[in-house]
Amino acid sequence: MKRLVLASGSPRRRELLADAGIEFNLFPPCDSAEADAPRLPDPTSLVCDLARRKAEDVVRRIADQGDPPAWVLAADTIAECNGQVLGKPADRDDARRILLTLSGTEHRVLTGVCLWGTDAPEPAECWHSESVLMMDSLTDDWLEDYLDSDAWRGKAGAFGYQDGLGFVRIIAGSESNVVGLPMDEVREMLRRHAGWNESPEQP
Numbered sequence: 001m002k003r004l005v006l007a008s009g010s011p012r013r014r015e016l017l018a019d020a021g022i023e024f025n026l027f028p029p030c031d032s033a034e035a036d037a038p039r040l041p042d043p044t045s046l047v048c049d050l051a052r053r054k055a056e057d058v059v060r061r062i063a064d065q066g067d068p069p070a071w072v073l074a075a076d077t078i079a080e081c082n083g084q085v086l087g088k089p090a091d092r093d094d095a096r097r098i099l100l101t102l103s104g105t106e107h108r109v110l111t112g113v114c115l116w117g118t119d120a121p122e123p124a125e126c127w128h129s130e131s132v133l134m135m136d137s138l139t140d141d142w143l144e145d146y147l148d149s150d151a152w153r154g155k156a157g158a159f160g161y162q163d164g165l166g167f168v169r170i171i172a173g174s175e176s177n178v179v180g181l182p183m184d185e186v187r188e189m190l191r192r193h194a195g196w197n198e199s200p201e202q203p
């Protein structure tokens with residue numbers, strides 16, 4: 001059976017996969033796999049394309065190293081509000097801009113997922129999952145305190161749902177999708193392709 005490689009530097013993705021009892025190795029993609037990609041205007045196409053590029057980068061590097069075949073799993077998460085794509089903030093001002101865009105709105109968080117065998121020319125699967133969220137209207141004081149906390153860094157939409165601050169609620173879809181990896185769907189996908197099975201319950 002091929003080993004599973006998580007092509008990600010995201011601590012949230014690592015935790016989600018580990019919490020599900022799935023064994024994997026880590027192999028983060030190059031930053032350029034995401035940074036140099038064209039910004040496709042359609043959010044769904046964008047997250048799938050970015051997940052695919054991250055997977056492809058790691059598939060190539062594993063093959064170049066001559067390592068045994070592996071399954072490579074990659075993902076990309078963005079927030080989207082009225083057609084505007086909101087990714088990871090570049091800096092504090094960008095985080096303020098993103099949060100003011102989301103403040104008081106219903107919006108979506110989309111995660112694209114790609115699974116690719118290093119011995120195959122194309123991905124086995126590439127798809128996305130989405131959740132709908134509602135963010136409270138943020139006051140200036142609250143916003144500046146939140147920006148001081150640095151909790152927005154490295155997070156799409158400049159917020160961390162997992163931080164439990166309560167200013168954003170999920171209306172539809174899963175929490176794991178919001179924080180970077182839709183685990184129900186990922187488990188199913190790994191069962192289909194990678195022969196992954198949950199460990200039997202201990203008596």
Ligand SMILES: Cc1cn([C@H]2C[C@H](O)[C@@H](COP(=O)(O)OP(=O)(O)OP(=O)(O)O)O2)c(=O)[nH]c1=O
Pocket residue numbers: 007008009010011012013028029034054075076077078079088109154155156157159160161162178179180
């Ligand atoms: C919306 C949201 C996103 N996030 C995170 C998940 C992702 O790590 C990040 C979105 O950026 P991504 O570009 O999807 O991922 P990444 O750069 O962190 O990691 P990699 O590409 O190496 O896999 O935002 C949260 O942690 N909590 C949230 O509530």
